[in-house]
Each structure stands twice: as C-alpha cells, then as structure tokens.
Amino acid sequence: MQKMSWKYYILFTFPTLLAFLIAFLIPFLAGIYLSFTEFTAVTDARWVGLSNYIRAFTEDRFFLNALWFTVRFAVVSVILINVIAFFLAVLLTRNVKGTNLFRTVFFMPNLIGGIILGYIWQLLINGILINFGVDITFDAKYGFWGLVVLMNWQMVGYMMIIYIAGIQSISPELIEAAKIDGANTWQILGNVTIPMVMPAVTICTFLTVANSFKLFDQNLALTAGAPDRASAMLALDIFTTFYGRNGYEGVGQAKAVVFFIIVAVIVLLQLKLTRTREVEN
Amino acid sequence: MKTRRDTADWIIFGGMIILTILFLIPILIVLMNSFKGRFFIADAPFEFPTSATFVGLKNYGSGLEKTGFIPAFGYSLFITVFSVGAIVLFTSMTAWAITRIKSKFSSAVYFLLVFSMIVPFQMVMFTMSKMANMTHLDNPIGIIFIYLGFGAGLSVFVYSGFIKGIPREIEEAALIDGCNPLQTFFLVVFPILKPISITVAILNAMWIWNDYLLPYLVIGSNYKTIPIAVQYLQGGYGSRDMGAMMAMLVLAIIPIVIFYLTLQKYIIKGVVAGAVKG
Numbered sequence: 028m029q030k031m032s033w034k035y036y037i038l039f040t041f042p043t044l045l046a047f048l049i050a051f052l053i054p055f056l057a058g059i060y061l062s063f064t065e066f067t068a069v070t071d072a073r074w075v076g077l078s079n080y081i082r083a084f085t086e087d088r089f090f091l092n093a094l095w096f097t098v099r100f101a102v103v104s105v106i107l108i109n110v111i112a113f114f115l116a117v118l119l120t121r122n123v124k125g126t127n128l129f130r131t132v133f134f135m136p137n138l139i140g141g142i143i144l145g146y147i148w149q150l151l152i153n154g155i156l157i158n159f160g161v162d163i164t165f166d167a168k169y170g171f172w173g174l175v176v177l178m179n180w181q182m183v184g185y186m187m188i189i190y191i192a193g194i195q196s197i198s199p200e201l202i203e204a205a206k207i208d209g210a211n212t213w214q215i216l217g218n219v220t221i222p223m224v225m226p227a228v229t230i231c232t233f234l235t236v237a238n239s240f241k242l243f244d245q246n247l248a249l250t251a252g253a254p255d256r257a258s259a260m261l262a263l264d265i266f267t268t269f270y271g272r273n274g275y276e277g278v279g280q281a282k283a284v285v286f287f288i289i290v291a292v293i294v295l296l297q298l299k300l301t302r303t304r305e306v307e308n
Numbered sequence: 309m310k311t312r313r314d315t316a317d318w319i320i321f322g323g324m325i326i327l328t329i330l331f332l333i334p335i336l337i338v339l340m341n342s343f344k345g346r347f348f349i350a351d352a353p354f355e356f357p358t359s360a361t362f363v364g365l366k367n368y369g370s371g372l373e374k375t376g377f378i379p380a381f382g383y384s385l386f387i388t389v390f391s392v393g394a395i396v397l398f399t400s401m402t403a404w405a406i407t408r409i410k411s412k413f414s415s416a417v418y419f420l421l422v423f424s425m426i427v428p429f430q431m432v433m434f435t436m437s438k439m440a441n442m443t444h445l446d447n448p449i450g451i452i453f454i455y456l457g458f459g460a461g462l463s464v465f466v467y468s469g470f471i472k473g474i475p476r477e478i479e480e481a482a483l484i485d486g487c488n489p490l491q492t493f494f495l496v497v498f499p500i501l502k503p504i505s506i507t508v509a510i511l512n513a514m515w516i517w518n519d520y521l522l523p524y525l526v527i528g529s530n531y532k533t534i535p536i537a538v539q540y541l542q543g544g545y546g547s548r549d550m551g552a553m554m555a556m557l558v559l560a561i562i563p564i565v566i567f568y569l570t571l572q573k574y575i576i577k578g579v580v581a582g583a584v585k586g
Contacts, residue, residue, distance in 0.1 A: 034492065035405075035488070035489040038410055038490070039402060039404065039493070040401070040405050040406065040417065042394075042398045042401075042462070043398045043399055043402040043456065043457075043460050044402070044417065044454070045421075046398075046453050046454070046457035046460065047421065047424070047456075047457045047460045048438075048457070049439060049443060049445070049453070049454075049457060050436060050439070050440075050453070050454045050455075050456070050457025050458050051424050051427075051432060051436070051457050051458060051460075051461075052420065052424075053435075053439060054432040054435035054436035054438075054439050055424075055427060055431065055432050055435075056435070057435040058431055060433055061434075061435065064537075067576055068438070069435065069438045079481060080380065103581065105358075111503055113356050115327075118320050118323075118324070119324075121317065121320065123317050123320050123321050123324065124321065126327075127329055128328070128358035129324045129327075131569075131572060132328045132331050132332060133327075133328075133331055135331075135565070135568060135581075136331070137568075138514060138518075138564050138565055138575070139518070139522065139533050139561060140517070140518030140519075140534075140560070141511075141518065141520065141535075141558075142518075142520050142535040142539050143518075143538060143557055143560050143561065144551060145537070146336070146538065146557055147334050148334065150337070150338065150339065150341065150349070150350070150353050150554075151351070151353065153353075154350075154352070154353035154354055157351060158351075160456070166313075170368060176574075179335070180331070184331075185579065188579070188580055189580055189584070190577055191411055192580055192584075196372035203531045205452060206335045208384055214505075222579060224586050230583055232585060234583060235570065236419075240428075241428050241429075243429075243430075243520075244518075244520045244521070244535070247520075247539070249573040250422040250538065251542075259504060261430075262428065262429075264435075265430040266521070268432050269433070276434065281432070283430045283431045283433075283434075284431065285387055286428055286430055286431065287428055289388070289428055290426060290427075290428050291426050291427075294426045
C-alpha cells in the first residue's frame with residue numbers, strides 16, 4: 028500500500044482538506060487572533076491585547092450570568108435526562124409488548140430541529156403560564172425550566188436507545204447466575220446491570236453535557252434570552268454580543284475563545300475518565 | 309411468581325401508553341392549533357377548534373406566502389442532499405488515504421480533524437462567514453463546500469475507525485491485479501464501507517437539515533432554509549402571526565416524520581453507532 032503515489036494521495040485528500048482549511052482551520056486561527064483585537068470587519072483589526080477578555084468579564088455582566096445559567100442548566104438536564112432515560116431503558120428491556128412502538132415514539136423528537144422544538148414548547152408553556160397572568164419572557168426561571176423540559180423531551184429517547192443497547196449487551200448468563208445466587212430484581216439492577224452499563228453511562232453523560240453546553244437554537248426560539256438576556260446561555264450570549272451592537276465584536280470573539288476552552292476542558296476530562304475506566308475493565 | 313411478573317408488565321405497559329401520549333401531545337396540539345384562527349391560539353392553545361375559531365387551511369396559505377416555505381423546502385433539500393453526498397464521497401476517500409498511508413502528515417491531518425469536533429461553532433462563526441463571503445461561497449452551491457469542511461471531523465473519524473478493521477489483503481490483491489488506487493477504492497473499498505456510509509449519511513443529514521445558524525450567517529440574507537423561514541416568522545414584537553407559525557411548524561415536522569418512519573431501522577442504528585464512536 029505504501030506504493031500509492033503522492034499524486035493519488037493528494038487526489039484523495041485535497042477536496043476535504045481544502046474545504047476544511049477554508050471552513051474551519053483558517054477561521055479558527057483568525058478567530059484566536061481577532062480575540063486580541065478591536066474590529067468591525069476582519070480587515071480593520073487593531074491589536075488591543077487582553078482588553079477584550081477583561082471587558083468580557085467586567086464591563087459585560089451578561090457573560091458571567093450566561094455562564095452560571097449554562098452550568099446550572101447542564102447539571103439539572105444531565106441528571107434528569109440520564110435518570111429518566113435509564114429508567115425507561117430498564118423497563119423497555121423486559122419484553123413488554125409494544126416495546127418497538129414506544130421506542131419509536133420516544134426517539135422521534137430527537138430528529139426535530141432546535142428552532143422548531145423551541146416554538147412548539149413556547150406555545151405549550153405560554154399556554155399554561157397565561158393562567159397565572161405571565162408568559163415565558165416574564166422571569167428567567169420560566170425560561171430555565173422551559174429549556175429543561177424541552178431538552179428532556181428531545182434527548183430522553185436518544186439516551187434511552189444507547190442505554191438499551193448497553194443493557195442488551197449484558198450476557199444473560201450473568202443475570203441467570205445472579206438469580207441462582209438468590210438476588211432479587213433490585214439487587215440485580217444495582218449489582219449487575221448498572222456496573223455493566225457504565226460505558227453507556229459515560230457516553231450518555233458526555234453527549235448530554237456537550238449538547239447542554241452548546242445549546243443555541245432551542246434557546247433562541249424559546250426565549251431569545253428574555254427578559255433582558257437573563258435566560259441566554261453561553262452560545263446565545265456570544266451571538267448577541269457579536270451581532271447585537273457595534274463595537275463589541277472583539278469582546279464577542281474573546282467570549283467565544285473562553286467558551287471553546289471551557290468545552291475543550293470538559294471534553295478532555297471526560298475522555299480521561301473514559302480511558303481510566305476502560306483500563307479497569 | 310408468574311402472575312406477579314404479569315401484573316408488573318401490565319403496569320409498565322399502561323405507564324408506557326400514558327408516556328407515549330405525553331410524548332406525542334406537543335405535536336398534536338400544534339397540529340390542532342394550525343386549524344384555528346390566529347387570535348385564538350396563544351390565549352387558549354389547549355382548546356379544540358370550534359365553529360367560531362376553525363379556519364380550515366387558511367393558516368397554511370398565509371404561512372406559505374409569508375415565509376416562502378416552498379423555496380425554503382427546496383433549498384433545504386438541495387443543500388442537505390448534495391452536502392451529504394459530498395461528505396460521504398470525499399471524507400471516505402480522505403479517511404482511507406490517511407489511514408492506509410502512515411506518515412507524519414496523515415497523523416497531523418487526523419489530529420486536526422478530530423480536534424475540530426470539540427470546537428463550538430460560535431468560535432468560528434464570524435470569521436467563517438466572512439471567509440465564505442470573501443471566497444464567494446455564500447450561495448446554496450458554495451455552502452455545500454462549507455458543510456464538507458465542517459462535517460469532515462466527525463465523518464473522517466467514523467470512517468477511519470471502520471477502515472482500521474478492514475483487512476488490507478483485499479486491497480493489496482486488487483492493486484496487484486493492476487488496479488490503480490482510484491479503481492481499488494471505488495471498486496473494492498467503497499462497497500465494503502456501505503454500512504458505515506449509511507451511518508455517516510444519516511448523522512450528517514440530521515445535522516444539516518436542522519442546522520440554523522450556519523446557513524443563516526452564510527446565505528440567510530438571500531436564501532432561506534426551513535429553520536430560517538420558521539425563525540423569520542417570529543418577526544418584530546407583537547406582530548407575529550401565530551396561525552402561520554403553527555402551520556409552518558406542522559409543515560416542517562411532516563418531512564422529518566416521513567423520513568424517520570421509512571428509514572427508522574437505519575436511523576436508530578446509525579445514531580447509536582455514531583454516538584458510541586463519537
């Protein structure tokens with residue numbers, strides 16, 4: 028195979044690499060550079076050192092608020108989604124009739140785009156809140172719980188499918204052996220099923236954390252940050268900083284770099300955890 | 309013992325039926341409201357249409373007119389189909405080349421592509437949309453190229469994992485028989501990749517079809533895809549036409565449901581495979 032000449036190697040990789048360079052790599056590097064400058068277009072950038080980063084945390088009170096909102100949202104949704112999804116997966120691997128239909132329905136919301144999901148839930152939540160004389164833009168706590176409910180509706184079915192795959196990969200002999208040893212249903216669940224699906228737990232935690240942190244479309248459609256950017260998560264806050272008013276592009280880019288570092292650290296921690304666990308197995 | 313198990317199963321079955329209804333109700337409520345007059349929706353979304361509030365297909369007419377939903381559907385379909393096609397073709401070629409030819413360059417390419425998966429879109433959104441503008445990629449054909457660049461990370465990663473598991477002997481036999489690498493790839497390797505190509509296609513199709521921010525920034529001022537058209541209805545404060553909104557939500561959901569019900573087996577398999585590898 029080492030015989031493949033450079034001519035062919037270039038032919039095989041060139042289209043992808045060119046697209047990658049233009050769509051991702053150059054914009055990424057330019058983005059890091061621009062976070063240290065003041066600019067309105069890419070061409071008029073003026074070096075300002077760390078001032079954008081300082082402004083993002085001091086002058087702009089929205090960023091820390093968005094960070095805190097995002098962290099709280101991620102913690103609450105990750106726990107709720109995974110507990111509910113795991114619970115459903117356990118129930119749906121007992122050969123109850125209609126299992127296929129239930130799986131199909133629970134997974135479906137995952138295919139619907141974030142913008143559409145946001146407006147569906149805006150209608151429902153406002154329809155309930157109107158009885159109390161308010162709507163979702165009234166207080167950030169409505170936006171918060173609205174997003175939690177929306178995210179659960181969207182992701183529970185997806186995570187459930189991964190947990191089902193994990194549970195089904197446990198060998199039946201293991202469960203039989205536990206039964207012969209006299210374990211009851213709860214003991215089997217706690218001592219056999221849960222330890223055996225730990226890889227699935229890792230994957231699902233990772234996916235839900237990543238999706239919660241990067242959430243944008245749902246946030247934009249459901250509340251658009253109302254009231255006064257109080258329900259804006261990190262991604263939406265960065266978008267609003269960029270395109271909301273002139274003179275803040277540099278601050279927006281600096282916030283984006285911070286956002287990138289936060290996401291990267293979470294991903295690396297997660298990968299490290301997965302690795303250690305794989306060694307143990 | 310047997311009867312206790314049966315009772316438990318019946319309780320689970322009943323609970324699941326209730327949960328299934330709860331999962332479907334949001335969509336059914338939107339469907340129901342799409343037939344009500346625009347001023348009877350926001351205040352009472354849970355009320356059935358009455359002879360006073362029922363407006364037939366009027367919302368669908370005004371929604372189609374206001375959003376340009378039909379061209380939006382066309383753009384969404386065009387961009388999704390051709391981007392997915394380009395991604396499957398070019399990233400499988402790239403993955404094969406960098407997996408089979410071991411070199412520092414191949415490793416660097418692989419590392420950079422995997423790295424791009426963890427970078428949030430907001431990090432590059434401004435510079436990328438300016439870049440698309442400068443290179444005249446800000447149209448429905450150019451955006452396919454942008455999607456190839458953005459989809460490359462996950463797709464090359466998934467393909468590489470699969471290619472590592474294919475024995476080299478098959479490819480080497482083809483090369484000895486006088487095939488050049490291009491023939492070897494398309495006649496021998498690509499057919500073997502079919503199951504993983506389906507996974508890559510489904511993952512990318514779901515992402516691109518529903519993507520809002522990238523097309524909004526790159527082509528949004530001239531061309532609307534479905535999510536952009538729906539968001540456009542939001543309009544200024546207070547001026548929103550709820551009837552048109554409901555009708556457009558229904559029209560946006562229908563293609564997804566059809567796609568899902570026809571390809572369900574592949575979609576669920578593909579999503580699980582993609583999740584486990586990602």
